[in-house]
Amino acid sequence: QVQLQESGPGLVKPSQTLSLICTVSGVSIRGGSYYWSWIRQRPGKGLEWIGYTSDSGTADYNPSLQSRVTISLATSQNQFSLNLTSLTAADTAFYFCAGSGKRMLKHWGQGILVSVTS
Amino acid sequence: DIQMTQSPSSLSASVGDRVIITCRASQSISSFLNWYQQTSGKAPRLLIYAASSLLSGVPSRFSGSGSGTDFTLTIGSLQPEDFATYYCQQSYTVPWTFGLGTKVEI
Numbered sequence: 001q002v003q004l005q006e007s008g009p010g011l012v013k014p015s016q017t018l019s020l021i022c023t024v025s026g027v028s029i030r031g032g033s034y035y036w037s038w039i040r041q042r043p044g045k046g047l048e049w050i051g052y053t054s055d056s057g058t059a060d061y062n063p064s065l066q067s068r069v070t071i072s073l074a075t076s077q078n079q080f081s082l083n084l085t086s087l088t089a090a091d092t093a094f095y096f097c098a099g100s101g102k103r104m105l106k107h108w109g110q111g112i113l114v115s116v117t118s
Numbered sequence: 119d120i121q122m123t124q125s126p127s128s129l130s131a132s133v134g135d136r137v138i139i140t141c142r143a144s145q146s147i148s149s150f151l152n153w154y155q156q157t158s159g160k161a162p163r164l165l166i167y168a169a170s171s172l173l174s175g176v177p178s179r180f181s182g183s184g185s186g187t188d189f190t191l192t193i194g195s196l197q198p199e200d201f202a203t204y205y206c207q208q209s210y211t212v213p214w215t216f217g218l219g220t221k222v223e224i
Contacts, residue, residue, distance in 0.1 A: 047154075103209040
């Protein structure tokens with residue numbers, strides 16, 4: 001079955017760049033018309049869609065984050081990544097990766113807590 | 119951005135109760151509406167997609183309906199494992215947006 005797993009630092013300093021990786025198993029990230037998303041959830045709060053990339057590498061982002069975010073494929077490792085620049089405390093959140101056909105978020109990683117603190 | 123408004127924000131119910139959660143979009147989203155269940159400390163789980171299609175493996179006590187701007191999630195007979203927070207999400211247009219959630223408590 002399709003499984004996703006996030007990896008990356010749990011602590012990042014303000015103004016730095018967050019880099020997270022999502023490793024996908026059970027399906028090729030370049031096949032089958034999949035869309036690969038990142039979503040975040042601030043502690044105790046609701047869900048915020050960050051953006052997605054298609055299996056061909058075309059990306060779409062939330063305008064609220066667009067100037068700071070990049071989502072890209074690393075096809076040789078069957079992974080996709082999230083880069084978020086100029087971090088502030090407001091970026092402290094659980095970050096989830098997810099994948100599916102377009103229009104839904106079917107398969108999710110377990111999430112990774114990222115704290116932005118000096 | 120399309121705003122998604124869920125109600126109620128929380129509710130108390132008992133095992134066996136029928137529970138209805140509503141979600142309203144700030145503009146028409148056709149049937150591009152999904153429902154997720156999240157239990158504490160876990161990732162959300164897709165239950166319903168395209169407003170009324172039950173994901174394979176999801177118990178049949180869950181059902182969804184609606185189109186345009188008004189949608190409902192119904193849990194036919196609440197089970198102990200259903201106590202969780204439920205979110206609606208529109209996938210009509212980017213940015214995809216979620217409701218603030220409905221917490222179903224005992």
